[in-house]
Amino acid sequence: MNKVSSVSDQIRDWMDSTGRNARAAAQVIAHAPTGVKNRALQAMAQRIEKDRERILEANAADLEAANTTGLSSALLDRLELTPERVSAMAQGLNQIAALADPVGEISAMNTRPSGITVGRMRVPLGVIGIIYESRPNVTADAAGLCLKSGNAAILRGGSEALNSNSAISGCLAQGLADAGLPEGVIQVLKTTDRSAVSAMLDSPEYLDVIVPRGGRGLIEKVSAESRVPVIRHLDGNCHVFVDEGANLDKAVEIAFNAKCRRYGVCGAMETLLLASPVAPAVLERLVPRYREAGVALRGCERTCALVADCTSATEADWQTEYLAPILAIRIVDGLDEAIAHIGRYGSGHTDAIVTNDLSRSQRFVREVDSSSVMVNASTQFADGFEYGLGAEIGISTDKLHVRGPVGLEGLTIEKYIVYGDGTIRP
Numbered sequence: 001m002n003k004v005s006s007v008s009d010q011i012r013d014w015m016d017s018t019g020r021n022a023r024a025a026a027q028v029i030a031h032a033p034t035g036v037k038n039r040a041l042q043a044m045a046q047r048i049e050k051d052r053e054r055i056l057e058a059n060a061a062d063l064e065a066a067n068t069t070g071l072s073s074a075l076l077d078r079l080e081l082t083p084e085r086v087s088a089m090a091q092g093l094n095q096i097a098a099l100a101d102p103v104g105e106i107s108a109m110n111t112r113p114s115g116i117t118v119g120r121m122r123v124p125l126g127v128i129g130i131i132y133e134s135r136p137n138v139t140a141d142a143a144g145l146c147l148k149s150g151n152a153a154i155l156r157g158g159s160e161a162l163n164s165n166s167a168i169s170g171c172l173a174q175g176l177a178d179a180g181l182p183e184g185v186i187q188v189l190k191t192t193d194r195s196a197v198s199a200m201l202d203s204p205e206y207l208d209v210i211v212p213r214g215g216r217g218l219i220e221k222v223s224a225e226s227r228v229p230v231i232r233h234l235d236g237n238c239h240v241f242v243d244e245g246a247n248l249d250k251a252v253e254i255a256f257n258a259k260c261r262r263y264g265v266c267g268a269m270e271t272l273l274l275a276s277p278v279a280p281a282v283l284e285r286l287v288p289r290y291r292e293a294g295v296a297l298r299g300c301e302r303t304c305a306l307v308a309d310c311t312s313a314t315e316a317d318w319q320t321e322y323l324a325p326i327l328a329i330r331i332v333d334g335l336d337e338a339i340a341h342i343g344r345y346g347s348g349h350t351d352a353i354v355t356n357d358l359s360r361s362q363r364f365v366r367e368v369d370s371s372s373v374m375v376n377a378s379t380q381f382a383d384g385f386e387y388g389l390g391a392e393i394g395i396s397t398d399k400l401h402v403r404g405p406v407g408l409e410g411l412t413i414e415k416y417i418v419y420g421d422g423t424i425r426p
Contacts, residue, residue: 019206025184044175074323124150126208133214136164233394236266243355267382
């Protein structure tokens with residue numbers, strides 16, 4: 001049996017109250033018309049735009065506190081809200097409203113020889129618990145996705161984003177009220193007590209699934225202790241392999257973008273794999289650009305022989321999601337070695353090959369076991385918006401129920417529906 005950390009009576013009472021509210025609200029939102037859900041989402045977006053300055057002030061307070069506690073640069077980047085990021089939250093809610101409603105969708109209707117007609121209907125999961133660190137934009141994204149997919153949500157953000165999440169949650173609550181929906185549909189926890197996480201993990205009577213988003217420590221704690229089913233969103237130790245059949249112009253641009261567009265996202269490349277025949281030419285063009293961008297390079301023995309001042313990579317470097325301007329580089333003897341490296345060190349998140357050879361690209365797609373496998377594209381495309389899914393709740397590295405970017409459909413399941421006409425089984 002999973003061992004859940006002990007919680008105080010006060011926190012347990014709070015979880016019981018929050019859970020009961022969520023269960024009651026889940027019954028309402030599961031059957032809410034699409035128009036009502038869309039009105040709530042649009043009202044939330046309007047409130048966020050209207051309260052932009054208040055949200056930014058709250059975020060500034062969080063950033064000031066985080067700087068004094070030594071939060072890493074990657075987490076600071078995830079924590080920071082700008083006017084553009086606030087607008088993106090509102091835009092995301094409006095985009096969710098514009099997406100097709102998956103709830104009630106019927107598929108695969110099939111009349112059987114017995115006379116019954118069998119099909120599948122998409123329905124909400126119920127109550128979703130979301131535990132996340134830094135990123136206050138997750139508060140709006142996750143709330144919007146849960147609402148549109150007919151689920152109630154209990155959100156627990158990190159203590160470093162408490163003020164930001166509180167300001168955003170006020171906008172969400174007002175949006176629910178504007179649409180006539182109960183406040184229990186979206187509950188954002190406003191406590192820094194870490195045992196609140198343990199209380200959520202020990203509440204299968206209230207929560208149907210938990211989605212953790214954060215560092216490996218958080219994911220491992222939730223996976224080890226939860227009595228509630230978990231959709232894991234593990235770290236992104238992502239790779240780009242430049243094949244000997246690659247167009248070098250494309251390879252250089254992809255390898256630079258995959259690392260340097262944003263360092264703190266889970267789709268950022270952490271290890272660059274280079275086929276030995278093209279490695280010198282690629283490094284000659286890429287290294288100056290990485291140096292100019294301030295990226296520290298850690299390489300295998302063959303890489304260090306080609307790149308001055310390159311630090312020798314350790315075994316830990318191949319395993320690390322840096323989320324920082326640090327890149328590991330390894331020269332390999334072809335596709336087999338690249339696939340083997342990814343299989344040993346990758347996290348199953350996103351990996352890419354750059355090549356003009358169709359047969360090698362297809363082998364890579366078939367044999368690399370990650371939630372997203374790309375050909376001639378930057379790993380930073382691993383994102384629900386870019387996949388046409390709208391906002392996402394995260395990138396699942398699990399293999400049960402849902403894998404990859406988790407959007408609206410990933411927050412629902414199917415049930416079988418059967419129609420007869422007085423039909424009995426002989």
